[in-house]
Amino acid sequence: MSRSTPPRRDDPTEEMRRLAALAAYELLDTEPEQAYDDIVRLAVTLCSVPAATISLVDHDRQWFKAALGVRVAQTPRSQALCDVAIRTPRQLMLVEDVLADARFAHFGMTIDGRPVRFYAGMPLCNPEGHALGTLNVLDVEPRQLSAEQRQALELLARQTQHLFELRRYTREQGRLLAERDAAARRLEASRDDLERRHERLKHSAARDPLTGLLNRAGLGELRENPDALARLDAGPYSLMLIDVDHFKQVNDRHGHLLGDRALRAVADSVAASIREGDVAVRFGGEEVLVVLPQTRLAHAAEVAGRVRQQVAGVALPFPLTVSIGIAGGEPGGDPPEAVFERADQALYRAKATGRDRIVVDDTPQVG
Numbered sequence: 001m002s003r004s005t006p007p008r009r010d011d012p013t014e015e016m017r018r019l020a021a022l023a024a025y026e027l028l029d030t031e032p033e034q035a036y037d038d039i040v041r042l043a044v045t046l047c048s049v050p051a052a053t054i055s056l057v058d059h060d061r062q063w064f065k066a067a068l069g070v071r072v073a074q075t076p077r078s079q080a081l082c083d084v085a086i087r088t089p090r091q092l093m094l095v096e097d098v099l100a101d102a103r104f105a106h107f108g109m110t111i112d113g114r115p116v117r118f119y120a121g122m123p124l125c126n127p128e129g130h131a132l133g134t135l136n137v138l139d140v141e142p143r144q145l146s147a148e149q150r151q152a153l154e155l156l157a158r159q160t161q162h163l164f165e166l167r168r169y170t171r172e173q174g175r176l177l178a179e180r181d182a183a184a185r186r187l188e189a190s191r192d193d194l195e196r197r198h199e200r201l202k203h204s205a206a207r208d209p210l211t212g213l214l215n216r217a218g219l220g221e222l223r224e225n226p227d228a229l230a231r232l233d234a235g236p237y238s239l240m241l242i243d244v245d246h247f248k249q250v251n252d253r254h255g256h257l258l259g260d261r262a263l264r265a266v267a268d269s270v271a272a273s274i275r276e277g278d279v280a281v282r283f284g285g286e287e288v289l290v291v292l293p294q295t296r297l298a299h300a301a302e303v304a305g306r307v308r309q310q311v312a313g314v315a316l317p318f319p320l321t322v323s324i325g326i327a328g329g330e331p332g333g334d335p336p337e338a339v340f341e342r343a344d345q346a347l348y349r350a351k352a353t354g355r356d357r358i359v360v361d362d363t364p365q366v367g
């Protein structure tokens, strides 16, 4: 070791880069690890010294990732020989007698109360050449290292660097995996959100905003829905057309707002009278179509009776009644359009014969 003037402290930019490089390993203040402990033990054995450390040179301290024969976890950087060693990153620094060296005599390092006399430190560099710390061996006697011991120290330093890189690689992989998972979660969330928006849009496009019943677009969609069609194919079904009586008068006498309330009341009455598989559609201004899959005419007539009753019970400042026409269909019988036509004629008859009534179409099915 030359005894010339101490190496100049690194320039601030370089030091900042070195500290950033050290921080990237997230090694400082971590728990002890067997692999690093093994390295200092090997260093002690191979160099026949009482103490060895893996020191990381932080902003204002040296912190020991592993230490044998040294009782403290860290020391101020101002007293760290390794702070000097890292200034020649690829070179082993040897101080045969610390107390005889004017540069370090005042450092005052001790092992078990005895001053450190001998120091050898091999810088631990990252692949970019930043010295993060050193692998050190220390003794309380002035001494030297044999060529083999120097080489052993260099090899152990290289192993330590491999451990550092492995750590960085593992953490980077962990981070990438976490990022990938987070991205996958974000993607899933936005897909769910999109699906929800799509459903809402579909729902609002298919629904009549005044009554909440399906609108004609909704009915069209239902026609393209194989599940709904399969339900009509499953057995005899009924179609019911409900029309509010003298609704024009309601509007004319009581205003459109009350007219709207009446329409909502009729829609609610229908919704309360049908079962889950039935479908109610606001078909025209004051006309509601109800599709009742797997429902015979007699049962459809009962449902119609419930609708009439419900409508009669609605609290409005005028009496509200409905006329209802019902027709039945069955798989292999009239096409649904023909059944609808018959329900419409039944409704016409209900209107023509005095309104506020149910007319069930009794035309025999054409096979």
Ligand SMILES: Nc1nc2c(ncn2[C@@H]2O[C@H](COP(=O)(O)OP(=O)(O)OP(=O)(O)O)[C@@H](O)[C@H]2O)c(=O)[nH]1
Binding pocket: 210, 243, 244, 245, 246, 247, 248, 249, 251, 255, 256, 257, 258, 259, 260, 263, 284, 285, 286, 351, 355
């Ligand atoms: N308030 C309100 N009125 C509507 C709405 N849609 C249609 N109407 C009205 O419903 C009335 C339907 O009148 P008509 O088809 O003549 O039949 P009606 O007066 O009910 O007579 P009948 O069906 O023969 O008993 C019209 O005056 C439409 O303006 C709506 O969304 N709100």
